[in-house]
Amino acid sequence: MSFSKWASVDLLSQEIFVQILSKLPAKSLVRFKCVSEFFCYLIVDHSFADLHRNWSLTLPSSRMSILISLPICVEDGRLRWHYTINYSEENQGILHANRLRYIDDDGNLFQKVYISSSVDGLICFCTYSRLGDAIAIHNLSTRKHISLPSSIPSVGRDSGSRMTAFGLLGFDSVSRRYKVLKSVHYTNRSYNRHVLVKHWVFTLGVDKSWREIHSSPAFHPCTCFNNHFYFRTSVHIDGIIYSLNSLNKGEIVTFDVRVENFSVTPPPPPATIPGLVEGPAGVDSGRSGLVEVDGRLAIVDLISDNLRYGMAIWILEELAWKKQYLIFIPIPMQEIHDFNKMILFVATNHVGEIAVLVRRNICLSILFYNFRRQSWRKFEICKLPLGSSMYPKLYPAMYFILDNIFVL
Structure with a gap:
């Protein structure tokens, strides 16, 4: 330098x-x-x-925070409020949430948007609208953001067509640049029918316009329009974006950020655990979660035996799936039978722990599972509006944010 x-x-x-x-x-x-x-x-x-x-990657305990995204119901439509939580292993019992009003009060950019992905503290926002392809990237550490240019004309309200634009962030370890993969799914509104999918790539700090990828599988990520966000449906690991395919249930599509091409990873076999049934009553029991465990791709199954609730975790090792973990979440037995009032969101932090965001009525907590110690830690989150203002069909989400000075 x-x-x-x-x-x-x-x-x-x-x-x-x-x-x-x-x-x-x-x-x-x-x-x-x-x-x-x-x-x-x-x-x-x-x-x-x-x-x-x-x-920052070598000092995760001092340079990591948690971002909570809460769906809020308001008169003019749905939106999300955002909170950050300073977290370290020294925290005990209670975590305090601080609302990011500069995001929530910015009507020009952030209202009626949701987070589609996050890498190293950079956040990709997509719009709830199905008429355009607006995507914005925000650096939570510097509070700077950019709106990426459009690559296609907006769809007219009376055209009979709709499109869902979704952005996924990745990091190219060779060029040391961040890239955004944008997937746009066109549907016919009259018949609610799949029509076409297109993909583009944009390199932050380099590109002035999107570059279309012409060779790709029939793929579109799971979005807020086709998934309830019980889990993260995409994850970035070491230059590869893994994403569940909404057009082919169970299929995992990989995108190599450096060479900018797609491939398909077959799903693992169904979880079969004696004495347990997959998924509690009233909850989608399909495989719906992708996370990173020790630098490897993992997929999460929900499991329940009416007395316990937990996760069966498959690990991808050398292109083969190996089920290595069966983890029961320490939830009181009486709450298992009233699971419809409970919402989970699962992620992993920068030290390799499984983190489970649990909402029970008006209470929100985070449970951390340490694989090496095989033990749980629980934290209650304070100062969150979890009453009737919560939007009923969307769920809280959780992201681990790394301190990052990257200039957008």
Whole structure:
């Protein structure tokens, strides 16, 4: 990394500055941009952002927060409120949520949108509208965002057609750039029939327009229009985006972010556990969750025997599925029989724990399962509006956000 414009700053001093600043949180670095031109150009430099990201990955406990997305019912339509939670292994019992009003009150960009994916603290927002392909990328650490250009004309309200645009984020470890895979599914409104799917790629900080991918399987990700978000239906692992295919139930489609091509991963066999039935009554018992476990793809099955509730987890190892874990969630037995009032969302954090977001009536909590210790920790979340304002057909979602100085 060289900054020849500032000849008065010797190379040794530059290296020391870079090493010191790369270890600071993004919020501090944003303020330091105002100190001098040198600091400003250093912090917005792409290679510095990559160095800062690498440090964040090695310090997950101090550079990780939790983003909670709550569906709220209002008079002019549905929207989501967003909260962040500072979390570390030292937390005990209670987590405090802080509302992101700068997102929720921005009617020009963020109202009536939902999060489609998140990678390293960058968030991809998609619109609830089925008339256009609006997608925006937001950096939660710097509070900066960009609206990506449209690649296709909007659909007219009276045209009889609808389209669902969905964006998935990925990171190319060779170019050290983030990319967005956009999939647009066209349907005929009159017959509610599949018509066409198209895919595009956009490289953040490089591309000015979308690049269409012409060779792809019949694939469209699960969205808020065809999935209730009990689990994450896509996950990014080491430059590969894995996504459940809404056009072929059970199929997992992979997208290599670097070479920009698709492939298909066959699903694992059904979970068969003696004495257990798959899925509690009243809940979709289909396989619906993709997560990362120790750097590998995992898929989650819901299981219940009317006395316990848990997850059977398949792990993908060397292109073969291996069921390695059967985990029972510590939910009181009396609540198992009233599961319709309970909502789960499952993800994994940056230290490899399974995190289960549990909503019971007006209470929200997070349970962490540590694979090595084979133990649970539970945290209640305070200051969330979980009463009648909750939108009944959508569910809370949870994302683990890494501190990131990447400039959009």
